[in-house]
Every structure is written in C-alpha cells, then in structure tokens.
Amino acid sequence: MYDPLGLSIGTTNLVAASSASTPVSRRAVLTLYPHCAPKIGVSGENPHASDPGVLMCGFVERIGDSVALVSSDGSTHDPDLLMVEALDAMVLEAGADAANSEISIAVPGHWKAGTVQALRNALRTHLGFVRSGMAPRLVSDTVAALTAANAELCLAATGVVGLVDFGGSGTSATLVNIGGDFEPATPTMRYPDFSGDEIDAAILLQVFEELGHGSGIDPASTAAVGQLALLREQCRRAKEQLSTDRAVDFEVELGGRRATMRLTRDELGDLIQDRLTGFIYAFDELLVRHRKSWTDLAAVVTVGGSASIPLITERLSVHTRRPVVTPAQPAFAAAAGALLLADRGEDVDIQARTSAGLLTASASSDIVDLPSRDLLVIDHDALTDRELAWSQTEYPGDIRLPYTPEAYDEDHQAGWSMRLNLIEPPTPIERPWRRLRFSQLIIGMCAVVAMTAIGGVAYTLAGIENHEAPSVPTVVPVPAPPVSSLIPREGPPPPTAVPPPPSAQLQAELSPPNTRGPGTGSRRRLRRRRYP
Incomplete structure (x- = not known):
C-alpha cells in the first residue's frame, strides 16, 4: 500500500x-x-x-x-x-x-x-x-x-x-x-x-531610502551579510501580508540604524x-x-x-x-x-506507467499483471516510440517488433553468462571462412587499374625530365669599332688586303650560259657577287 x-x-x-x-x-x-x-x-x-x-x-x-x-x-x-x-x-x-x-x-x-x-x-x-x-x-x-x-x-x-x-x-x-x-x-x-525576487528588491530599496545613506556598514563583513539577509526576509513577509492586509508595519535595522517601516497596498502597487x-x-x-x-x-x-x-x-x-x-x-x-x-496513478495509461523491462519480460504473454497499487513510475522518455497499428505508422513496411532475448545455451555463447565460478576457459570457436564478395572484387580491380595508370604517368614524367635538350648555339655579338678609328688621319692610307678582280676568263667559266633570251646577261652581270 x-x-x-x-x-x-x-x-x-x-x-x-x-x-x-x-x-x-x-x-x-x-x-x-x-x-x-x-x-x-x-x-x-x-x-x-x-x-x-x-x-x-x-x-x-x-x-x-x-x-x-x-x-x-x-x-x-x-x-x-x-x-x-x-x-x-x-x-x-x-x-x-x-x-x-x-x-x-x-x-x-x-x-x-x-x-x-x-x-x-x-x-x-x-x-x-x-x-x-x-x-x-x-x-x-x-x-x-x-x-x-x-x-x-x-x-x-x-x-x-x-x-x-x-x-x-x-x-x-x-x-x-x-x-x-x-x-x-x-x-x-x-x-x-x-518576479517575487524583483518585488522584494523594490521594497528593500525603499527601506534603504528610509534608513538613509551613509550608515557606515561594510557590505563585506559577516554582520552586514546577516543583516541584509534578515532585511530581505522581512520585506518578503511584508509583501505576503499585503495580500490580505491593507497595511503592514515592521522594524528594520541596518548598520546601527533602526526604523519602523509602514508599507501600504497602494505603495506596493506603485x-x-x-x-x-x-x-x-x-x-x-x-x-x-x-x-x-x-x-x-x-x-x-x-x-x-x-x-x-x-x-x-x-x-x-x-x-x-x-x-x-x-x-x-x-x-x-x-x-x-x-x-x-x-x-490517480492507477488510472494512468499503462504505456506511461510500466517499465520497459517489464514489457520486455512479458512480451510472450498478451496480458501484463500488476499488483494492486504497485505501479512502476517512469516517464515517456524511458520508453521507445509508442506501439502503433501497422496502418498508423508512417512507413507500413517498417514495423517495430518487441525484442526477445535468447536463452543461455551451455554449449554455445548465446549471451552474457552470470556464472562467476567458471574455471575452464571456453573453447575458442574458429572463425569461419569469409567469402569474397563481388563488390569487394570490383573495388580491388578498380584500385589495381588506378595504381597502374598512376604508375605509367609517373614513369612518363620521369623520362621527360631525364631527356637531354638539344644544345643551342650561342651567338656572341661583334663589338663595334672604337670611335677614334672612324676619324680620318693624315698620311698614306693603310694597305688593303682586297684581291684584284678576277679575270675575264674566270668570270666566263663561273657564269651559266644565257638561255633566257636577250637581256638576261646584263641582269646577270648586275647580280654578280663580289668576292673579297
């Protein structure tokens, strides 16, 4: 009971x-x-x-x-x-x-x-x-x-x-x-x-105005803290008395100063x-x-x-x-x-009054029997989603089923064992051979192809970097002659190394025969090169 x-x-x-x-x-x-x-x-x-x-x-x-x-x-x-x-x-x-x-x-x-x-x-x-x-x-x-x-x-x-x-x-x-x-x-x-604290603070402020400033009290002292706490409690009681009385009188003391405060209901309203x-x-x-x-x-x-x-x-x-x-x-x-x-706890819905553990333990039965007035009090957060009919769920195909724990089997590990006197260690169970899934095979092949492509690109880049570039001939500009050499000097000109012009016989041998009609020889003579 x-x-x-x-x-x-x-x-x-x-x-x-x-x-x-x-x-x-x-x-x-x-x-x-x-x-x-x-x-x-x-x-x-x-x-x-x-x-x-x-x-x-x-x-x-x-x-x-x-x-x-x-x-x-x-x-x-x-x-x-x-x-x-x-x-x-x-x-x-x-x-x-x-x-x-x-x-x-x-x-x-x-x-x-x-x-x-x-x-x-x-x-x-x-x-x-x-x-x-x-x-x-x-x-x-x-x-x-x-x-x-x-x-x-x-x-x-x-x-x-x-x-x-x-x-x-x-x-x-x-x-x-x-x-x-x-x-x-x-x-x-x-x-x-x-709030109530704000009303108490307003009354306390009026008490401070009545007592006056400069009371000489140290707010950090123990006596001051005790007096302020007592004064706030008196203000709270005065507020509560004004709920039924028109006016209330109470004695206040702070820092050696005493006064009799009178507070009316109209003043509290203000x-x-x-x-x-x-x-x-x-x-x-x-x-x-x-x-x-x-x-x-x-x-x-x-x-x-x-x-x-x-x-x-x-x-x-x-x-x-x-x-x-x-x-x-x-x-x-x-x-x-x-x-x-x-x-009225007995009349509350059993969904909110029964523990999740009790519902799990009684999942095999259709009726949950509880002793008279012996109810387990929980809140809605302790349970999962409320059980709904299949037509009321948002996803009809996804229906939550109650969890049924498996019984403990002496020969196999079917759950957590409560036996604390176990001496011999359990026989290790060999891990079964895992089949190679098709998705894993595809992923492995893609990884091999990607690594092969990356290796080929890296090899090609390395060959390009090690290839010797063709040598480019360097052209050194010829320095200009000094300015002093351009000034004419008096005296005999220096001897030149220009050879004499070739003879007429040599010119005839070098020039091709005239096969283009008249006038071609004259143009050929104009295009004649000079040999140094």
Whole structure:
C-alpha cells in the first residue's frame, strides 16, 4: 500500500503535499551537517539552523550544470545531488516515507529536456526514491497546477485557458487545452523581469531610502551579510501580508540604524506597476505569435506566490476582459496537483506507467499483471516510440517488433553468462571462412587499374625530365669599332688586303650560259657577287 505524495520544485520555495496533512513550504536552502542528514529551510523554518553547518543555496538554478557548487568551507558539491537531498528532506518535513509513497514531482515548465533528464538521473542514485529500478514521476508544474485548479474551481470542459505562474525568479505563461489531459497548446513563455525576487528588491530599496545613506556598514563583513539577509526576509513577509492586509508595519535595522517601516497596498502597487505592465505586453505578444486573442481564451488561471496580490488580478481582468480565477492557495497549486496525479496513478495509461523491462519480460504473454497499487513510475522518455497499428505508422513496411532475448545455451555463447565460478576457459570457436564478395572484387580491380595508370604517368614524367635538350648555339655579338678609328688621319692610307678582280676568263667559266633570251646577261652581270 503506497500513500500518494506530491512535491513541487521552485527557485525560491519547495513544497510537499500529502493527503494526511497540510502542504509544507520551505525555502530552497540546504544546510549540510557532519553528524546528521541535511536540513531544508532558513532560520525560523529549520529548527537546527543554529547548529554549525554548511549553507548551500542556488542549486535549483544549477541543475544539469557540469560546474560544481563551492561552499563556504571550500568543498565542492554536485547541484543535482543537492536537489535530491533537498527533496528527501522535504519528504521528511511532510511526515512521509519515500519508500512507502507514490511520489509525483512537479518541475518548472520552462525547464529544458536536458535539465529534467539530469534530475531524473540524480533521483536514480538515491535509494529512497528508487522503486523497482525506476525514479519518481516527473510532471510539468503547468499541468500539475492546472489539475489542482480544475479540481477546485471546476473549469470548463473544453477550450483554451491561459495559465500564469508568478514565481520567485520569474513569471511563466502557457496556453493549455483543458480538454483531455491538459496538453499545452504553446511552449511556456518565461518573463524574468516580473518576479517575487524583483518585488522584494523594490521594497528593500525603499527601506534603504528610509534608513538613509551613509550608515557606515561594510557590505563585506559577516554582520552586514546577516543583516541584509534578515532585511530581505522581512520585506518578503511584508509583501505576503499585503495580500490580505491593507497595511503592514515592521522594524528594520541596518548598520546601527533602526526604523519602523509602514508599507501600504497602494505603495506596493506603485512599486510593481511598470513591471506588471511589461508582463502583460509580453503576454499579448505570446497570443499574437500563436494567432490567438484574448477572446479565444475561456479563462485566465493565476498561480504562484505573487498571484495573491489583488492588483495583479485587477489588472489582468481589466486588460483581458476574461474571467481571472485563482485557487485558494496559489503558492501550493503545483504540489497539490502533483498529489492528485500521484493519487490517480492507477488510472494512468499503462504505456506511461510500466517499465520497459517489464514489457520486455512479458512480451510472450498478451496480458501484463500488476499488483494492486504497485505501479512502476517512469516517464515517456524511458520508453521507445509508442506501439502503433501497422496502418498508423508512417512507413507500413517498417514495423517495430518487441525484442526477445535468447536463452543461455551451455554449449554455445548465446549471451552474457552470470556464472562467476567458471574455471575452464571456453573453447575458442574458429572463425569461419569469409567469402569474397563481388563488390569487394570490383573495388580491388578498380584500385589495381588506378595504381597502374598512376604508375605509367609517373614513369612518363620521369623520362621527360631525364631527356637531354638539344644544345643551342650561342651567338656572341661583334663589338663595334672604337670611335677614334672612324676619324680620318693624315698620311698614306693603310694597305688593303682586297684581291684584284678576277679575270675575264674566270668570270666566263663561273657564269651559266644565257638561255633566257636577250637581256638576261646584263641582269646577270648586275647580280654578280663580289668576292673579297
């Protein structure tokens, strides 16, 4: 018999809801002790806060980050494992036992798939959360919060609603189709400029103006850090009280200066007016991107800690002109919805509630028998594609069949053996002769032809390079005579070596006979060459 338990993860607060008690909320601050288990919460929430320990915060935003968190004493810690320890501490704060509980955990809807998978892997390392090898069920806080709001407010049966979650680190908005299983119609829009931390910072700034500057406090001192943390906590409590009261008074102290602050609901409205307007404009853009308008929404559901501020409901109602509804405890809506989903675990489709190993083991049978309320909680990512009929698949010829493992055979290696007392080594099996495939033969022949062609080209190029080129005669120009030799000189001319002209008989012998008629001899005489 398992008792349902719902947990919700927020940047500022962690909430645990059980059917036996009221929801429990703690700040996302974990204190590590050397003598006992870690405790969750800050001073006033954790009774062991006065004991010396290592304070760890900011691990919610670092889930899935490979960089470890460094504590004040220099030790490093994995953010994923710190988140698991915080959830385990929340189970103890709710008075439940993780081993005897059907747990559903609501995670922020704007988380990426890698962040959710990192948390799931970390949960599998904790024995208290693992049952039958599976981690608790992780659901989106958008679906969980809308489940709780629908159970309390009885929303319309069909249509689209706008779910707005005013969280500590930002505001999330999602359009959800309330028909069926509350399937989101749009991705979650995250608006970090309007958050609970931003409202606390605005109130804290007003406190600083009241105390005045020059208080003489050293921000780096330990006392200053403690006073600033206490002052921020007082501002947060004042904001929460203004959800029900018109005005609130509280004592503040900083650097030796004390003052009594009075904050009214109208002053708080003036501080958040501009930030709220920016979020409303961002919501308008969300509707425009998905081709919708405010008239297409059946209602606007607001959850989260800041949803209790009356100004927010008033502004949304005037701007959207649609019904704006809020659960009685908007800060616990995600945890309450996770509790309802855990309680209805038996009615969930077996495709999402049974482990893949169980389906594989029962592949030979047609019916999967499960004990009463003994369900294995997993997520859709742990399974392969959903089994569809052959007519519903995109490729009818490619039908996925369940894998059937082969039984272990004593004579052959049919699988992994669990026998650890094996003394004699197994007989080696000879490798069978591999046939030469036709494609391999073609590839080898092509490689031989290519290598032969490359070798022939290389040989031809080498022969061309080694062949001697014919010698080219070099012509040396004759130098010009000096200028002085061209100037005429007085005196007898130098003797010349020109021979006398040849005789007439020799000329007659050298000249061919005249066979071209008259006049040819005269032209021949004109073409006569001179011999030196």
